[in-house]
Amino acid sequence: MNFKVLFLLLFFKINFSFAQNNFLFDKTLKKDSITAEFTTLYNLMNSIHPGEFMFTSKKEFDKTYFDLKNSIKDDLSIIEYYKLTATLMAKVKDGHTAVDRNKISALIKERLVFPFSIYKIKDQYYFDKSVVENSNYSGLQILKINGKNIHSVVEEIKNYIHLEGNNETGLNTRFKNFPFYYFIYNPSQTFEIEYMEENGHVKKAIFPGITFEAFTKASTENIQPLTTDFKSNNVAILRFHSFENGYNEADRKIAQSQLDTFFAKVDSLKIKNLVIDLRDNGGGAAEIANYLFSYLVNVPYDYFDYVGAKYNSVKAWKHYAQFPDNIEEIDLEETKNKYGLNCYTSTNSPDDYWWFKKQENKTNFYTGRISVLINGGCFSTTGHLLSLMREYKIGKFYGEYSQGSNYSNAGGQAFALPYSKTLVWIPTFQYKMKTPNFRNDPKGIKPDVEIALQPKDLNTKFDRQLDFILQQVVNTL
Numbered sequence: 001m002n003f004k005v006l007f008l009l010l011f012f013k014i015n016f017s018f019a020q021n022n023f024l025f026d027k028t029l030k031k032d033s034i035t036a037e038f039t040t041l042y043n044l045m046n047s048i049h050p051g052e053f054m055f056t057s058k059k060e061f062d063k064t065y066f067d068l069k070n071s072i073k074d075d076l077s078i079i080e081y082y083k084l085t086a087t088l089m090a091k092v093k094d095g096h097t098a099v100d101r102n103k104i105s106a107l108i109k110e111r112l113v114f115p116f117s118i119y120k121i122k123d124q125y126y127f128d129k130s131v132v133e134n135s136n137y138s139g140l141q142i143l144k145i146n147g148k149n150i151h152s153v154v155e156e157i158k159n160y161i162h163l164e165g166n167n168e169t170g171l172n173t174r175f176k177n178f179p180f181y182y183f184i185y186n187p188s189q190t191f192e193i194e195y196m197e198e199n200g201h202v203k204k205a206i207f208p209g210i211t212f213e214a215f216t217k218a219s220t221e222n223i224q225p226l227t228t229d230f231k232s233n234n235v236a237i238l239r240f241h242s243f244e245n246g247y248n249e250a251d252r253k254i255a256q257s258q259l260d261t262f263f264a265k266v267d268s269l270k271i272k273n274l275v276i277d278l279r280d281n282g283g284g285a286a287e288i289a290n291y292l293f294s295y296l297v298n299v300p301y302d303y304f305d306y307v308g309a310k311y312n313s314v315k316a317w318k319h320y321a322q323f324p325d326n327i328e329e330i331d332l333e334e335t336k337n338k339y340g341l342n343c344y345t346s347t348n349s350p351d352d353y354w355w356f357k358k359q360e361n362k363t364n365f366y367t368g369r370i371s372v373l374i375n376g377g378c379f380s381t382t383g384h385l386l387s388l389m390r391e392y393k394i395g396k397f398y399g400e401y402s403q404g405s406n407y408s409n410a411g412g413q414a415f416a417l418p419y420s421k422t423l424v425w426i427p428t429f430q431y432k433m434k435t436p437n438f439r440n441d442p443k444g445i446k447p448d449v450e451i452a453l454q455p456k457d458l459n460t461k462f463d464r465q466l467d468f469i470l471q472q473v474v475n476t477l
Helices: 003-025 031-048 058-070 078-090 102-107 132-137 150-160 171-185 212-219 249-268 286-293 381-391 464-476
Strands: 118-121 124-127 141-145 190-196 202-208 226-231 235-240 273-277 304-309 336-338 341-345 369-374 396-399 407-410 414-416 423-425 429-433
Touching: 003 078, 003 102, 031 058, 031 078, 058 078, 078 102, 078 150, 078 171, 102 171, 118 171, 124 150, 141 150, 150 171, 171 212, 226 249, 235 249, 235 464, 249 286, 273 464, 286 381, 304 336, 369 381, 369 464, 381 407, 381 429, 396 464
Parallel strands: 235 273, 273 369, 369 396
Antiparallel strands: 118 124, 124 141, 141 190, 190 202, 226 235, 304 341, 304 429, 336 341, 407 429, 414 423
16 A cells, blocks of 8 residues: 555544544533533423332432532533433433433544453452453452542442442443443543452552453453253253343244243253343343243233333423334323323233233243342343242342342333433333232342352352352252
8 A cells, every 4th residue: 555545544543533532522512502401301301200219309319400400610521411411310220211322432432441341249349351461350359540449439430320229239230331431430541550469469550541442342242142051960051141032023933932942851851950040131022031931930920010101191202202203192091090100001801912911821831949040230121020030939049139120110212312412211111010029129139149259250250159059959969
């Protein structure tokens, strides 16, 4: 290639990247317009969100809103406005309520960021995933980043991280993307990190940043939604990483066929021990979770109690939706008022939607011992499934608190704010399971046996939680 052409291409790439990075921090969002739009966001939350005050009082939410609004003294950058909007939405303490990160993630693709995800174990923070060159640090305790105590860093970042209720274990799910959140907090390009070795010696090291794209490639795992394994000691393992393979009919039929084949084999081999691994299953289609449950329960059962909306009409705000055609009007004649919501529920009619009808269990339902692995990545539909299992006393739960529970505020709707075009995710419906004996815990669903990872597991990839169950099986043989 001609040297001048190569030089011009490099010059263009460097300057384009520099312009992109500057764009993030340039105060391009005008004060008056942002202030008005922030009020629009507040009004949208008040009009739409069905669980707005489940964990935060109106007084607390309003104070946060007014404090943030009054903090707008000048024009804002994209990063500053992200912090503002994300902090307001995180105040609701709802895992489905968030500012969309895709725009900023695309803009920082070539930007140098903090080179590790981090993991919390017993109130301490540890290096987790990074590029191969940094793999030896995984599992070592982080003490400070750029001179600031890691606990202080995390406490500030938590202000704009969305978690469900008083849950803490879900932080490890969010911190898989710690470089993004640290960039919002402090867009450094080099990082002096004070850390502790396994022998207790404290050391410092300076790490150059890696591009956000490089981190994403290094930390992303290609995991199938559903996998199975049969152990020689009469154990079958069903790993359900996601229920998203049920949103369209073709994928749903494949998943159902996989489950049919799996349980037929379990039945024919007379497997006495079933491990269902739901760790990091963030939810998905109710149809698949329900199909799985039908193999675990020995009686007919109910699924949803209600699906409820806060609003009486969508006319005043529907136009803000990213896909307004996907938002239907509420039929007040078909709903009942429950808990201040307009709720669709069972009418005992053949025309009811499937999740309000009595569900039939499979004739070849599993009768052996069931162990369930859970953690803070279990959310939304997965929480629904776990609550059903608790309601019907199915299985023993191992691991860490789930983030999901017997309800969720969801709906899958993004709304575009009119001036900045920021996308925000605001739930439109509340989904509640028909589990009358279930006891809610604001931290999530507690395992019967809590098993935390050990720091060295992050480096060795030893599956301590699964191993605990398998050892129990061996001890009972």
